[in-house]
Amino acid sequence: MRNSTSIIIVVIMLGVIVFSLVSPFMPQEEEQHQKDAKMPDKLHPVVEKKKNKLIRRAEDKGINVVITEGFRSVEKQNELYQQGRSDESNIVTNAKGGESYHNYGLAIDFALKRKDDVITWDLEYDGNNNGKSDWLEIVKIAKSLGFQWGGDWQHFKDYPHLQMDFGLTIRELQNGRWPPKEDA
Structure with a gap:
């Protein structure tokens, strides 16, 4: 029981570490909303x-x-x-x-x-x-x-x-x- 609890804690910690490394490269909410934004219709x-x-x-x-x-x-x-x-x-x-x-x-x-x-x-x-x-x-x-x-x-x-x-x-x-x- 003690080993399985340790393994679960290690897996969770690894998941947190991986997520913190990958999340800066994931699209942010603002960018996702921009995909639905209207195309420009004049010069910037x-x-x-x-x-x-x-x-x-x-x-x-x-x-x-x-x-x-x-x-x-x-x-x-x-x-x-x-x-x-x-x-x-x-x-x-x-x-x-x-x-x-x-x-x-x-x-x-x-x-x-x-x-x-x-x-x-x-x-x-x-x-x-x-x-x-x-x-x-x-x-x-x-x-x-x-x-x-x-x-x-x-x-x-x-x-x-x-x-x-x-x-x-x-x-x-x-x-x-x-x-x-x-x-x-």
Whole structure:
């Protein structure tokens, strides 16, 4: 009887130890509730604020940047994913709906507006005549604001793409983890 009581106590203590080691890695109640949270339907407030700063700083350099895309619905993402796969056009994305930072309001795409009001994606265009690519000047400003640039990606260069992932993966976003609403 005494041995069985000792064994039960040891088993309980081991259970408490294992639980204390594992519990920090288990989803917290708040995260579980977020899985039921509504998907975003607009740009994240921090991304919106940084986008506006990007536009103002570009204007200060004599560059007219145009935001061609911000938040993108899952349905729209699926339509873009089909481009070049279901028709003769070029593939424009490798991300299906729910697999793009656009779907979570964490990405924007941009282009340049020339002095003749034509929108261009010309990476070498120098409309402010300072001997530097306006495109790369925009990228430099964006990076200083905390954006990551799709032109730095290894496998699929997405030159118009800027995103802020807040350290979250697509998988984490799909599971309901959201970035904070304000700058840290």
